[in-house]
Amino acid sequence: MTKTAWVFPGQGSQKIGMGVDLAARPEATAKLDQAQEILGWSVLDICQSEDDKVSNTFYTQPCLYVIESILADLLMAQGQQPDLVAGHSLGEYAALYAAGVFDFTAGVHLVKRRGELMSQASEGAMAALMGFDRSELDDQIAATAGVVLANDNNPGQVVISGTTVAVETIMQTVKTKRAVKLNVSGAFHSPLMAPAAREFQEVLAAVEFKDARMPVLSNVEPTPSTDAATLKQRLSQQMTGSVRWREISLYLPEAGVEQVVEVGPGNVLTGLIKRTCKGLQLENISSAAQIL
Known part of the structure; x- marks a missing residue:
């Protein structure tokens, strides 16, 4: 069997209209309803807003997490399963969900607070x-x-x-x-995010992490781990730490990965991987229509 990695994009990959076809999938609408109850607003309404609300950090992060997590669910419902997962910045939350580290609603609570804190950052x-x-x-x-x-x-x-x-x-x-x-509100992934990161720790500490079903490559430490405590510690460093995507990309062929599937809108990550590692099979799943 082909060894496969699933990768999940982060902020910057969002676009107006993403995820709209999820409304036609009954298995997706339950998750969308759960997200709306926590967020207080509809992910699909924000994604369809013509004034590009989806590019506001406050909305972007929950929208990407919800859509990417549901796409992962749809893929797994078809019997597909990755051998390894990774996500770019915000995408790491969808990767951890896909690996079974926390449940869907816990992830929504995390990215809701993360988006709030990062949208309020104004320095740098x-x-x-x-x-x-x-x-x-x-x-x-x-x-x-x-x-x-x-x-x-x-x-x-x-x-x-x-x-x-x-x-x-x-x-x-x-x-x-x-x-x-870049048109961003603050200096993300730098020490200037330390005050926001400290506030975020309160939310993160309350979430139960489980051992991952498959290895996860974290942004701040791109070596595989399935250990719950390790993955939580790495995630706690992410807001102020660097996203080491080049090293994640280089690790994939070393681990015997032959195929990389980008789960989420756009093709930013497969584009980066293509320029870093030659010979990998690259695929993009950005909508429910691509999942039979």
Whole structure:
């Protein structure tokens, strides 16, 4: 049998209209109703709002988690099962749900609070850098106070995060093909998120984690684990820690993975993996219509 990894995208992959065909699947509507009861608003209504409410962090994170988790449920109902799972930033919550680490409603409570806290963050900035000399970038980050590597996505694409001055310094001093400041409310995946992370710990501590059904590669430590305590500890570090996606991608062929299925809207992760690892079979499941 083909060894398969499921990967779940995070914030930035959302789009207006995502998940709308879930309304036609009775097995999905129960979960959508559960989510609405916790959130106080309808995921599908937000996703269909023409004013792009779904791109507001407050809404984005619960919407992505709910849709990705339901798509995973539909795949498993067809008898499909991953050998390994991983998620990019917010996507790690859907990965943990798919691995049976916590139940659906616990995940909704977690991402609801995470989205609230991160939408309230107002300090710092983030920027995406493409086409650079890695050693020059690493040296400059090490020499610049107040900035960190937030997302190490692939050898030619990263996101930096930190104080506005420090982020702009890196953009001005490191030679890149392209550098784009991101439209975000704060410096996600950096030490500036520490106050929000401390508040989030109260919610996280109350959620029971179970051992995973299959290995999970965490953002802050991209080595496989099924241990509940380990996975919870890694998740607790995620809001201030780096997303080490390049290392996750490189691990997949080492683990014997032959096929990668991106479960969720868009194809950001399979695109990153394609540029990092050659020869893997890549598939995208972004809607219920793709699941027979």
